[in-house]
Structures are given as C-alpha cells and as structure tokens.
Amino acid sequence: MVREAAEAFQAATEQLTDILPNGLHERGPNGALLAVTGSMIPVLNGIMSVSDVPDAEEIRLLCEKAEPHVQQLPWSIRLRGEAGEEITTLAARRGLSTRLQQPFMLLSLADGPEVGRDQRQFGPESVTVRPLGDDEHETFAAVLGTAFGAPPVIISSLYTPHVLGQAFVKAYIAEADGIPAAAGLAIVTERHVGLANIGTLPDHRRRGLGRAVVEAILRDARAAGAHTAYLHSSDEALPLFEQAGFRTEESWAAFTA
Incomplete structure (x- = not known):
C-alpha cells in the first residue's frame, strides 16, 4: 500500500x-x-x-x-x-x-472514518467548503500565499487556470462567513488522491477550517472511487492530519540548498 x-x-x-x-x-x-x-x-x-x-x-x-x-x-x-x-x-x-x-502519511479511504459536510458551524462562524473554478486561481493563490507567508505569484504561476482546469486537479476553498480563509489541493491519479498545500489564514487558525478542507477532499475522493489518500506533512501540520485519520508510514529525505 x-x-x-x-x-x-x-x-x-x-x-x-x-x-x-x-x-x-x-x-x-x-x-x-x-x-x-x-x-x-x-x-x-x-x-x-x-x-x-x-x-x-x-x-x-x-x-x-x-x-x-x-x-x-x-x-x-x-x-x-x-x-x-x-x-x-x-x-x-x-x-x-x-x-x-x-513524514509520508496515508489514509485508507475504504476503512477510514466518514468525513464531514460542506457546511458546518464553528462557534460563531459558518464555514462552507467548495471546489474552486479555474477562473478563481487568484483567490486560491491569495489564500495560500498569505497562509504560507509567500508571494501569491509563486502559487498562481504554477496553479494557473489551465492547471486548475485539469480533470485530475481540484482546488478547494473554505469560506468563513463568506470570506476565503483556507485552501487546499487534491490530485487524483487512478485510485489514489494526493493532498497538498493545505493552508489557513493566520487570523482563522485553530478553528477547524483546515480540517474542513481535508474532509471535503477525502469525501469527494472516496465518492470518485479513490481507495487511498496520501500526503507529505510538515511537523506543524501533523496533528491536523492525524486527527483526520492519517498515519505516518515512513519518512522521506529531501536535499535542498
């Protein structure tokens, strides 16, 4: 597996x-x-x-x-x-x-817990998670850029309308009371779904928005026939993914400058 x-x-x-x-x-x-x-x-x-x-x-x-x-x-x-x-x-x-x-983390979608709904109440906030259209690439880039402390152009130069319009790529946004506050990406190949770039704006963290994005991705992937979800996590994000049911299976080495 x-x-x-x-x-x-x-x-x-x-x-x-x-x-x-x-x-x-x-x-x-x-x-x-x-x-x-x-x-x-x-x-x-x-x-x-x-x-x-x-x-x-x-x-x-x-x-x-x-x-x-x-x-x-x-x-x-x-x-x-x-x-x-x-x-x-x-x-x-x-x-x-x-x-x-x-950390390389996996979740079996056949055995995993049921995931949540698109719209839920988080304290005073109403949170809606939805897939983004390819014409909303700038929204996706703005949220992730702010979430990761990077210029949005780094995100938008890769995740262009052409890329987000591909059938195997799906971007998601979580809106808190109508304001874009978290985002994430799913890439589906055959019966696997990879999660990437799960990020939440600093002012909206620790309110479950990242978890809501993850759950939406997993639910849609399961409905599309995927049997396994995978991702690489940072140390800071490990608790989020563990709460969603992911487990670290092995550790990869990455050499950078």
Missing part, C-alpha cells in the same frame, strides 16, 4: 509537469523521476526516487540532466529509501546540503 501510494505520488508529479508549458520530465533507467515545473518551490523541481534502495548512479545521471534546467531555480533530491553517503555527497557537491525529513 505504501509503495503504491509513493508511485502514485511520483506519477502525479509527472502528470502535473506534463501539462505545464515549460515543464520537463524524464525517467531514469530504474524509474527515478526528473521533473522541473519552473516553480520557485524546491520540491517541485528536481529528482524523486521511490525505490526502497535509491540508485546512486541513476541519481547522478539525472542530476547531470537537471543542471541546465535548474540553474536559476531552487531544486531538490527526494528519496523514499535511505540516503546513503554516496548520494548525500553527490547532493552536497551540487549545493544541496540541507537535508530535511518529510
């Missing part, structure tokens, strides 16, 4: 890159993926291996192929398997000397 979810995540990254005007993707001989979106987010440019044992030679080969395309971009090497000394040294020589550990 974990390996299938990891492969679904890799396939989703490849599929997203494929629809971008300047996107680049290429597979290594053992299945590792080089994917460059052009985003200013490091994990959206670089190399991803979902093998139990990463192949250092394959990673080196893909680094060489990546270098002409990431000279002006932040990028990364992400590994599901254990990063050995050879790959660690290889990453450092390319300026990727910061190593992060990222």
Whole structure:
C-alpha cells in the first residue's frame, strides 16, 4: 500500500509537469523521476526516487540532466529509501546540503472514518467548503500565499487556470462567513488522491477550517472511487492530519540548498 501510494505520488508529479508549458520530465533507467515545473518551490523541481534502495548512479545521471534546467531555480533530491553517503555527497557537491525529513502519511479511504459536510458551524462562524473554478486561481493563490507567508505569484504561476482546469486537479476553498480563509489541493491519479498545500489564514487558525478542507477532499475522493489518500506533512501540520485519520508510514529525505 505504501509503495503504491509513493508511485502514485511520483506519477502525479509527472502528470502535473506534463501539462505545464515549460515543464520537463524524464525517467531514469530504474524509474527515478526528473521533473522541473519552473516553480520557485524546491520540491517541485528536481529528482524523486521511490525505490526502497535509491540508485546512486541513476541519481547522478539525472542530476547531470537537471543542471541546465535548474540553474536559476531552487531544486531538490527526494528519496523514499535511505540516503546513503554516496548520494548525500553527490547532493552536497551540487549545493544541496540541507537535508530535511518529510513524514509520508496515508489514509485508507475504504476503512477510514466518514468525513464531514460542506457546511458546518464553528462557534460563531459558518464555514462552507467548495471546489474552486479555474477562473478563481487568484483567490486560491491569495489564500495560500498569505497562509504560507509567500508571494501569491509563486502559487498562481504554477496553479494557473489551465492547471486548475485539469480533470485530475481540484482546488478547494473554505469560506468563513463568506470570506476565503483556507485552501487546499487534491490530485487524483487512478485510485489514489494526493493532498497538498493545505493552508489557513493566520487570523482563522485553530478553528477547524483546515480540517474542513481535508474532509471535503477525502469525501469527494472516496465518492470518485479513490481507495487511498496520501500526503507529505510538515511537523506543524501533523496533528491536523492525524486527527483526520492519517498515519505516518515512513519518512522521506529531501536535499535542498
């Protein structure tokens, strides 16, 4: 189940890159993926291996192929398997000397708890969660940019109307008394759904809005036939996803500048 979810995540990254005007993707001989979106987010440019044992030679080969395309971009090497000394040294020589550990979390939608409704009452606030249309990309970018302390253009340059209009991509917004206050993204590949960019405006945190977005994504994914949900979490967001039923199955290594 974990390996299938990891492969679904890799396939989703490849599929997203494929629809971008300047996107680049290429597979290594053992299945590792080089994917460059052009985003200013490091994990959206670089190399991803979902093998139990990463192949250092394959990673080196893909680094060489990546270098002409990431000279002006932040990028990364992400590994599901254990990063050995050879790959660690290889990453450092390319300026990727910061190593992060990222919890990879899964939830079985077949066994998971029932998720909530689109509209609920949170104390004095009435919260509605709805999918966004592709013409609302600026709203999506504004909420996530503020939630993560980043310029909205970083979000909108990747999640354009073209991207949000794809059948396998669905953006969500949570509105508190009609005001956009939280957002998130779902990417569906076959029978897996990946959750990403779950963020809440600072003034609306600890009120359940992020949880409401997660529940809406899970409910819609289950209705569409998905059997597994997956995500990478930050340490700060772990309690949110654990409350929604996700469990950490393994930890991935990410090398960045």
